[in-house]
Amino acid sequence: MIDDTDRLLLQALAADARAPLKDLAEAIGLSPPATSERLARLRERGVIRAFTIEIDPLALGFPLQAIVRVRPMPGALATVQQRIAAMPEALECDKVTGDDCFVLRLALRSIEHLDQALDRLADCAQTSSSIVKAQALRRRVPPLKLET
Known part of the structure; x- marks a missing residue:
């Protein structure tokens, strides 16, 4: 399961998948290292499959x-x-x-x-x-x- 912090992180990534780690950390109220660890866990668990681009x-x-x-x-x-x-x-x-x-x-x-x-x-x-x-x-x- 994901918690409220994970949800905030996913919302921030959905808004801008290229956001710098510092900005993501600020958006969810954690330090950049803690945010990086959250990202890694979400990827390991398959919640985040890829960071991608949208082409017109x-x-x-x-x-x-x-x-x-x-x-x-x-x-x-x-x-x-x-x-x-x-x-x-x-x-x-x-x-x-x-x-x-x-x-x-x-x-x-x-x-x-x-x-x-x-x-x-x-x-x-x-x-x-x-x-x-x-x-x-x-x-x-x-x-x-x-x-x-």
Whole structure:
């Protein structure tokens, strides 16, 4: 379990994962060495998996994103999963329950690019695509304190 100090530290990191240790320590009311130790324990326990960056796909020439629901043909689940993993356009993919097995997010240069990406799955899966107009909520950390 995590305590209130860990929660404060996680909130500070969620706001700025590049914050200097001194600033993190000040935010949670501990010394920098104690804060460093807290960070190390959170990483060892797998609470913190990585410190990462967020890149805007538009800045790299990908003005479109699509959400694609993927339903593999019978016996093709592993093949579909491998092909999705090999797609450079794939930003993320969730394996889900229900009629579809995967929900995939793609970064794309054009509608033609979407067609090319989907063609790589056409012989082993059915797909249904939606173009993303705007991201109403960015991925965020889970609630750090459960409501009681």
